[in-house]
Amino acid sequence: MRTESGLRRVLPDASIVLLWDFSSLLLQQHFHLARALSWVHIAGAGVDAVMSEEIAASDVVVTNARGVFNQSIAETVVGMMLVFAKDMLTTIALQSQRTWRHRDTAMLAGQTALIVGAGEIGRAIGRAAGALGVNVTGVATSERHDPDLGLVRSVKDLDSLLPAADFVVVILPLTDRTRGIIGAEQLALMKPTAQLINVGRGSLVDEDCLIAALESGSIGGAALDVFQTEPLPPDSPLWAMPNVMVSPHMSADFHGWLEALADQFFVNLGRWLSGRPLLNVVDKRLGYVPGNPTP
Numbered sequence: 001m002r003t004e005s006g007l008r009r010v011l012p013d014a015s016i017v018l019l020w021d022f023s024s025l026l027l028q029q030h031f032h033l034a035r036a037l038s039w040v041h042i043a044g045a046g047v048d049a050v051m052s053e054e055i056a057a058s059d060v061v062v063t064n065a066r067g068v069f070n071q072s073i074a075e076t077v078v079g080m081m082l083v084f085a086k087d088m089l090t091t092i093a094l095q096s097q098r099t100w101r102h103r104d105t106a107m108l109a110g111q112t113a114l115i116v117g118a119g120e121i122g123r124a125i126g127r128a129a130g131a132l133g134v135n136v137t138g139v140a141t142s143e144r145h146d147p148d149l150g151l152v153r154s155v156k157d158l159d160s161l162l163p164a165a166d167f168v169v170v171i172l173p174l175t176d177r178t179r180g181i182i183g184a185e186q187l188a189l190m191k192p193t194a195q196l197i198n199v200g201r202g203s204l205v206d207e208d209c210l211i212a213a214l215e216s217g218s219i220g221g222a223a224l225d226v227f228q229t230e231p232l233p234p235d236s237p238l239w240a241m242p243n244v245m246v247s248p249h250m251s252a253d254f255h256g257w258l259e260a261l262a263d264q265f266f267v268n269l270g271r272w273l274s275g276r277p278l279l280n281v282v283d284k285r286l287g288y289v290p291g292n293p294t295p
Contacts, residue, residue, distance in 0.1 A: 008033060016272070018265055019043060019050060022065075023230075028052045034060075039278070041268060043261045045069055045121065045252070046201060047282050048174040056284040063268060066120060066280040066289050068260050069252035073171070073199055074124035076251035080223035081108060081129065081167055083245065084195045093242070109133025114165035115149070116158065116181070117172035117200060119288065123148040125169060137161060155181075162189040167197060174201035175287040184209040193220040199251045202227040211237050214244060225251040 007026055011017075011033045019027055022044025027034075031054050039061045042050055047064055055062070083089060085106045094101050113129050115122045118138030126136040126149045138149035139158055146152045153161060158181070162168065168190060172178045182196070183206040190196070196219060198205050207228045213219045221243035227236075230249055238244050268278050283290050 004030075012036070015039070016269075017041070020261075022046060023049050025049055028055065031055055031058075039063070039272060041265055043265065046173055047287060048201065051175075051282075051284060051287055061278060062282040062284060063278050063280045064282055064289060065261055065264060068257065068264055070121050070124040072254040072257070073121050073251050074128040076225070076247075077125045077169055077171075077197055077199060078128045078132065080197050080245060081113070081134070081195070083223070084167075084221060085111070089242065089245070107133075111135065111166040112137065112164055113167040113169055114139065114161055115169045115171065116155075117170065118146060118149055118152045119171070119173075121199075122169075122171050125171065134167075137165075159186065159189055162186055163191065165190065165194055167195050170196070170198040170204050171200045172204055173288040174203055179203050180206050182206065182210075184212075187213040187219060190219050192218060195220050196222040197224075198222070199225045202230065207238075214238075214241055221245075223247070225249055 004026055008030055011030055012035050014034065015036050015038045017027060017034075017037060017040045019040060019042045022042050027040065028050055031052065037060050040050060040055075040063070042062065042064045044065050047062060050062065085108045087103060087105045090103070108129075110133060112135045113126075114137050115125055116139045118126075118140040122138055123146065126138060130136050136149060138146060138152040139155055139161065140152045141155055143154045144152050168182070170182060172181065181204055187196075187209055196205070196210065210222060214222060215237070223245040224238065225247040226249055227238075232238065232246060232248075238246055268280070271278055280289050282288060
């Protein structure tokens with residue numbers, strides 16, 4: 001349904017809802033009408049726009065697009081890391097001025113990336129960065145050993161890990177527990193040369209504190225694909241900062257991503273119609289799909 005009125009008309013009889021716009025709040029707002037609803041599939045990795053208290057407490061099964069965007073986001077993050085390491089923002093600015101200025105730049109190899117969110121996408125980022133010689137540490141809800149990231153540290157250790165990181169990559173789901181996980185205290189613990197990369201959700205980072213840290217030089221820069229308000233307002237200071245990359249929530253999207261999302265839904269629909277367990281079932285208490293994907 002393209003309109004709110006259309007949704008209100010069909011929702012009382014719907015047993016399945018495909019939420020193509022993962023950021024839409026319409027289902028959450030009109031869930032009280034969904035008398036026959038059994039399954040909601042979200043065409044995105046994050047489920048924060050859907051996970052109201054009413055939906056979380058209901059018997060409705062929620063699935064997401066886990067797995068579709070892993071490689072694309074990993075490539076984007078490594079690209080952002082390379083932009084900073086190779087000082088490409090300066091190179092592009094100098095090119096626009098027709099200025100030839102030779103400089104030495106850093107190597108990614110040997111630097112440290114702290115990946116805050118060690119799920120499927122975080123693991124893909126770790127593999128991609130590790131292939132270039134980056135030392136990767138993952139952070140998750142609890143400590144564990146991971147085949148891609150090695151020893152994944154508990155989120156309780158986040159503050160102790162931040163001072164050693166050259167890159168802090170935020171790729172957590174947005175929940176009540178993770179909202180604002182990077183705030184003034186965490187930014188103050190980072191190296192003055194460190195770069196913050198956020199490809200999760202804008203509200204994982206306190207944006208005002210981040211702007212203050214960037215303006216004061218207490219961190220080196222930021223590459224941001226997500227923001228507290230999207231589109232990013234034209235008057236945001238982030239647009240004009242020379243040490244900031246603003247990306248319009250596109251780190252996941254690649255040529256053919258819409259077809260991939262549709263194919264994934266139809267696979268799950270086939271399982272639904274045949275009575276088999278669905279893939280990518282979200283733990284509504286946690287707000288994400290736990291564990292490894294079901295084959």
